[in-house]
Amino acid sequence: MRVHPVDLGEGVRAFFTLSSGGVSPAPWAPETGGGLNLGLNVADDEARVRENRARVSERLGAPVAFANQVHGDAVLVLGAAERAAWAATEPPGSAGDADALVTDQAGLGLGVLVADCVPVLLADPVAGVVGVVHAGRKGLAAGVVHRALDAMTARGAELSRVRAAVGPAVCGRCYEVPEAMRAEVAAAVPESWATTDAGTPGLDLPAGVLAQLAARGVEAVHVERCTRTDGELFSHRRATEAGTTTGRQAGVVTLLS
Known part of the structure; x- marks a missing residue:
């Protein structure tokens, strides 16, 4: 399994998965087969x-909890009970409805599923708090990134120590939207305003996420890979244009035990 690792500090393991390295067939796989669909x-x-998720958990070294993502700004904080649940042989399908997860429990992985939206991984290795965020168009405008950071600081994290990784997502040159939609999102997050390569209205969600992190004083790295054009990644938009479906990759993070 090939992944894109990111450094979020000592005692933290984090990476973004790609579309290959699993057992799913087409259309939940790249042309080479063996899709690592996690949705x-x-x-x-x-x-x-389940087998694909087990492979990711093995690579991470911890069971991985996922939420039922609903394009909102809700944050779920997972503790010892949830760690025990996800360590079971047959973990539940979802931690609940939310677009961000936070934990201070070592040995519990957190995962965020995407196929064009922005996956964000967060960690304060000193305080021992990590989080993940699913930042789609609606969640970005609603402030889900801020809500996740607030949940982390409530558990002892300091923004000056938080490290962030903004993962692969559809870029502003490829994410065409109606003019009214661009204006609506940009009214909340001006940095998301974009124009596509075709000269049409667009949204740059990664730029919006990076701006929100910077506004809170959070240092971030950006994995600049566009899901729409990168064949190693799942893309809902690319699949829809082809008249088919596709899988979901993930960003995952854990505090090492």
Whole structure:
């Protein structure tokens, strides 16, 4: 399994998965086959998705909890009970409805599923607090990144110590939207305003996330890979244009035990 690792500090392990390295067939796989689809709601066989998630957990060194992402700004804080649940042989499918997860529990992985939206990994290695964020168009405008940071600081994190990794997502040159939608999102996050390569209205969600992190004083690295054009990554937009479906990759993070 190939992944894109990121350094979020000592005692933290984090990476972004790619579309290969699993057991899913097309259309939940790249042309080479062996898709690492991690989404349970894209019509892939559940047993295959469980196997793919198990492979990611093994690579991370911890069971990985996922939320049912609903494009909002809710944050779920997971503790010892959830760590025990996800360490079981058959973990539940979702931690609940939310677009961000936070924990101070070592040995519990957090995961965020994407196929064009922005995955954000967060960590304060000194305080021992980590988080993940699913920043789609609606969640970005609603402030889900800020809500996740607030939940982390409530558990002892300091923004000056928090490290962030902004993962692969559709870029502003490829994310075409109606003019009214661009104006609506940019009214909340001006840095998201974009124009596509075709000269049409667009949104640059990674730029919006990076701006929100910078506004809070959070140091961030950006994995500049566009899901729409990168064949090693799943893209909902690319699949829709081709008249098919696709899988979900993930960003995952854990505090090492």
